[in-house]
Amino acid sequence: MKAVLFDLDGIITDTAGYHFLAWKAMAKKLGIEINNEFNEQLKGISRIESLELILKKGELENKFSMAEKEELATNKNEEYKKMIEQMSSVDILPGIELVLNELKSKNILLGLASASQNGPFILKKLGLIDLFDTIVNPAELSAGKPAPEIFQKAAEQLDLPVKECVGIEDAAAGVESINNASMVSIAVGDRAVLSAADKVVASTNQLTADLIKKVWIDCSETN
Known part of the structure; x- marks a missing residue:
């Protein structure tokens, strides 16, 4: 990974x-x-x-x-x-800043694959933008989620094959997008709604660098 x-x-x-x-x-x-x-x-x-x-x-x-x-x-x-405009670091979801820093400490590249054209602006407000190695501009895509293009584009911008990437989403359309890109998918939220993901956790504070790596390894071994 x-x-x-x-x-x-x-x-x-x-x-x-x-x-x-x-x-x-x-x-x-x-x-x-x-x-x-x-x-x-x-x-x-x-x-x-x-x-x-x-x-x-x-x-x-x-x-x-x-x-x-x-x-x-x-x-x-x-x-x-x-x-x-009023957003700040207090608006970062639980555990996310920790997992981002954990991943960076392990030399894992980070990408933003969001349909929001305000992604860079929001990351700046949250004080997280310097942690990200690439941000996909959704305005440049020909198709949105659940099409795989946004995740494929993120991998391309990082000069990596999709099999070396993990995508993390909270929406069914997003999970489908990751899966369509032939990446390992992790979802946060309702297991019943997000059952297509390779791994589902209930909340963001359950995401850790070790868990993400384990899911990737497990999926790589079975595929």
Whole structure:
């Protein structure tokens, strides 16, 4: 194992609440009401894909041009960025800073494979950006999760074969993306939802460098 590739939301920090509030405000302006249950569908997918689902819910999917959709998504993101200005190291999820430093001490490369275009900004706010060796720009990808491209791109940017990488996710679409990239997958959350992962842990503070390495070794031996 030479690299670990992390999702952002739900793994390093939790900005889902901010995303929900920003989407909810935008949707309300269009006369569409969304709730927490609907918001679950928006996790792990791109900004435009999230917007498309919201417009479909309001039966407005054919009302806007692509340029208008881009503007709506940009406006939502500006609102979201105002909200996350207040983020700091206290917003790092339990155990994550420790495991990142553990991995770095073992000369394991770290990559960010997040659908969020605000990844670099958030990592700076959290004080973690210097730990990461590469960050994939989701705007440069042709397909979002569950397509494998984002994890493949992270491996490519690190100049590593996918078999030397482990991906860590909290969403089913993300796990599918890792698996489609032929990488070892570790998920954080509900085992029933994330059963496709090679290993599932209940919370981020259960992630350790030794556990990640063991999962990679076990999977390498069985494949």
